[in-house]
Amino acid sequence: MEHMATGSSFSITTPIFYVNDAPHIGHAYTEVAADVLARWHRQAGDDTWMLTGTDEHGEKILRTATANGVTPQAWADKLVEDSWKPLLETIDIRNDDFIRTTEPRHEENVRRFLQKLYDDGFIYAGEYEGYYCVGCEEYKQLSELVDGTGEYEGLKVCAIHTKPVELLHEKNYFFRMSDFGERLLALYEERPEFVQPESARNEVVQFVRQGLSDLSISRSTFDWGVKVPWDDSHVVYVWFDALLNYITAAGYGSDDEAFARRWPAVHLVGKDILRFHAVIWPAMLMAAGLEVPARVFGHGWLLVGGEKMSKSKLTGIAPNEITDTFGSDAFRYYFMRAITLGQDGSFSWEDLSARYHAELANGFGNLASRGLSMVQRYFDGVVPESGTPGEAEQEIARIALGAAENADAAIDRLAVGDAIAQVWTLVDALNGYITEQEPWALAKDPGSRDRLATVLYTVTEGLRALAVLLSPVTPKAAAVLWDSLGATAGLGDLSAQPVRDAGRWGQLPAGTTVSVPAPLFPRIDESAQ
Template identity: 65%
Template sequence: DEHGQKVLRTAQAHGVAPQDWADRLVATAWEPVLKVIDVANDDFIRTTQSRHTTRVQAFLQSLYDSGEVYQGQYEGPYCVGCEEYKLPDDLVDGTGEHAGQRCCPIHLTPVEMLVETNYFFALSRYAERLIAHYEAHPSAVEPASARNEVMSFLRSGVKDLSISRSTFDWGVKVPWDPSHVVYVWFDALLNYATAVGLGDTDGPGKEQFDATFPADVHLVGKDILRFHAVIWPAMLMAAGLPLPRQVFAHGWLLVGGEKMSKSRLTGISPDSIVDHFGSDAFRYYFMRAISFGQDGSFSWEDMSARYNSELANGLGNLASRVTAMTNRYFDGVLPPAVDGSAEEAIHDIAAAAAAGADAAIDSLDFSSSLASAWTLVEALNGYLTEQEPWQVAKAMDQDPAARERVATVLATAAEGLRVVAVLLNPVMPKACAALWHMLGADAALGALGDQRVQTAGQWGQLPAGVSLTKGDALFPRLVDEDAAKGQN
C-alpha cells in the first residue's frame, strides 16, 4: 500500500521521491520483518506495480461506465495518517501541543478541513444490501464486537465515498480524468483481487482468479474494519463479484494502555524480541497470550515467564527427557508398547487435543488452539512423573516386566510428542521440525509439513523401531537477566 498523501509527505520530509521512499520501506522494513518472524508469503504485491495499477484503472472505468461513479464536491475533516475523511462525532479534543484542536482518535493529531471536487462511488446504494448480507451471514464479520460496529455504522446512514484526489499526484491516475488520482484506500483494497488476476478474461490470470477469489478470510486491524466490511464488499457488489466469506478484525497491541505507534515511538521491534527469545517463541507468545480479536499488552516479564514455564520447562524438557531415556535404555530405538489404562487415557487426551486444536483454528481462536495442544503437553509430563520410568528402569536387567513397562511409557510419550509436533507446527515451525527429526518421524512418516492437524490425533502412527536422537534443547532456559537485556 504505497500511494496516498501520507507516503508523499513522509517522502518529502526525507527529501526523496515517493517511489524511492516506498522502495526503501519494502527493502529495509516490510520484507525483512517477515523473515525475522519466519512468515512465508505466496506473493508480495505492491500497489505501485503495473499488474496492480492497470487492473485498478480497468475496474474503476467499469464502475464509471455503469454509473456507479460520479463527480461531486466534498468538505470534511481529513486525517492524513489514516488517509480517511472522519465523521465529526469521531473526533477527539487535542491535548498538549494540540490543545484546542479536533484530532483523529487513532493518531491523536489534528485533522485537516478539506474542500475538493472529486469523483464519488455510490456507496449508499449498497447499505441495505450489506445489512441484509450480514443479517443472513453473521459470521461474515467477526468477532461479535466488530460485527456490531459495522451494523451500527450501516444503520446510521452511509454516505457516498469520495474516491479521487486532485490536490496531489502520487497515486493511480483516474483513467478518464488524469488530473485526479484514485483515493488510496479504493486503490489498496483492490490488491486483494488484482494480485490474483482481476479482470483477466483468459490465461493464467483468469485461472488464478477463478481458483482463489473470493478470499475465505480477510485478517485486518480493527481500525480499518469499515474499509474491509463496508467499502470493499460494496465495491464487489457494484462490480458483480462475490464477497469474501469472512472479515476478521484483530485487536491492537498496547503499551501503557495505548496502541503501539511508530510515530509516537511506543512500538517494540520484533527484532529485539526474536533476538532474545527466538522466532518460535515470538509467534507462540502472541498467539497464546492474547485472544485473537481482542486488544492485548506485551511485557518482557510475562514473555520470559511463559517462555520458561511453558516452552523450556514444559515442551522442551519433555522432548529432552523422552529422547534421552530412549537412547539410554533402548540405544535410541523406539520400543513397542503394551497399552494399559494409563496409556489409553493419553490416547483419549491426544485425540481430544487434536480435535480441539483443529476446531479452534477453523474459528480463528488461535489461543484456544494452542491451549488444546498444551493439554497433551501437560498430560505427557504428568504421565512421565506418575510412571517414573527412570525408577522402573533400575530393574530392567532382571525383570522383563520392568523392561516392558519402561518401553511402553517411552513409546507412549514419543507418540504423544508426534501429535504435539503436528499441532504446534503452524505456530512453531523451527522447534517442531527439530522435534520431528529427534523422533525419527521424518524418516518414518515423511515431511512434517505434509501432516494434517485433522488426523494428528489418530494414535499409533510412529512405528516401533524408529531411531530417536538427542538434539539440542528446543528452548534453552533463560535467566531473568536475559529478558532484562532484551527490554533494555
C-alpha cells in the same frame, strides 16, 4: 504436497501495511495470526494461499519522500527491502505472495475495476468540502474531531493523531455507497459469521443502520497514486486503491483461473480498519458483481502500558527486540497463546519471560529432552515396541485424538489461542504421564522391561503427534523435534503429515532411531535481558 490435497481451499490476507510505518509488534501480531492459520490449512492439505504486502500510495508518502529528497517510488522500494520483507523473515512468515500497490499488476487492475464501476453508473463527479486528516488520509466528521491543546489550542484536531486537520474543498469522484445499505444489512443478517467477533459485527451493523453516505474516491491535489482512467487529473483515493490489493493479487483481471481458486478470502484486520473492510469493501465488490470476502475478522489492539502501539505515539517495540533474545518460535507462541484473537491484549516482558520458561522451556522443551534422553539411555536410541497399552496409555491416545480434533475446530473459528490450548492438553498429559509412570524406576527392574518399552513408546508417539500439531505455531522447534525423532525415515517429511490426522495413535514405527536435540527452548538468563 499435492499428494495431500483435500479438495478444500483456504485463502487468508493480512492488511497491506502502510509502507511509511516502522514495523512494530502490532504488525507482526497480525502476520503471525494469519501465518499460523495458513500453515495449519497447508499442513492439512488444503489448497492454501496467504497474502500480505504494502500500501505505497498517498499524500503522506509523497510528503515524506520529498522531505528525504527522493522520489516516492524510490522511498517505497527502500522501505520494502529494509523494513517490511525483513520483518517477515524475523518472525518466520511463509506467505505465498507479497503485493505492492505500486506494481503494474495492481495498478492496471485497479483501473479496470474503476472503469467498470464508472461504466455501470456507480461513480459520479461531485464537489466536496471537509476536514481532512493527512495522518489518517481520510476526511473526518466533526464528531471525530476534538479541540486541540498546547500548540494546537483553538484548532480542531484528529482524535486519533491529535494533529490539526485541514479544511479542503475539491472536485471529486464519488462511489454510490448509499445504494448498498440494504444489501449490506441483508449480508450481515444472512451470514452472521461474515464479520467477527460479535463485538465487531454489532458495531458494523449499527454503523450501516444509521445510513451510508456516498464516498469520495479520488483526489486532485497531488499525483502520487493510481490515475483515474477517464480523468488523469485525479488519482484514486488511497483507501480505495489499497482495498483492491486483495483481488489484484488473487488474479482479478489477469488470471481468471487463479482468481477462482483464491477468492473469496478471509481478511484479518485491526479493528481500527474494520469499517473499510466490512462496509466499504463488500459494497465495492457488490457494485462490480464480484463475491464478497469469505469473512472479515477484526482483531484487537496490542497495548503496552495500556496504550495502542503506533509509530505516531512512538511506543512501538520492534519484533527483533524480542526474537533476538527468545527466538521466532517463542514470539509466535506467546502472541497467539497469551492474547485472545479478537480482543485487546497487553504485552509485557515479564509475562513473555514467565510463559517462555513455564510453557515452552519447562513444558514442551523439557518433555522432548526427557523423553528422547530416556529412549537413548534405556533402549540405545531405538524406539521400542509397545506392549499392550493399559488404561494410562489409552487415556494419552484419547487426549491426542481430542487435541487434534478440537484444535482443528478452533482453527475453523479463527480461535488460534484455543487451538494451542487444545494441543497443550497433550503436552501436560505427557508430562503427567512420565511423572506417574516413573520410567527411571522401571529401568532399575529387569522384570519391568516390557512395561518400560510401553511407556517410552507412548512418550515418543506423543512427541510425534506434538511435532505435527505444533508445526504451524513453532515451526523451527517442530522441525528439530521431527528430525530428533528420526520420523522422516518411516513417515516422510514433517510437511507431508496431515495435521487433522495427527491424533491417530500408533503412527511412529518401532525401531526408529532417535537422537537427543539441544534444548528446543533453552532457559534464558534473566539478568542478560
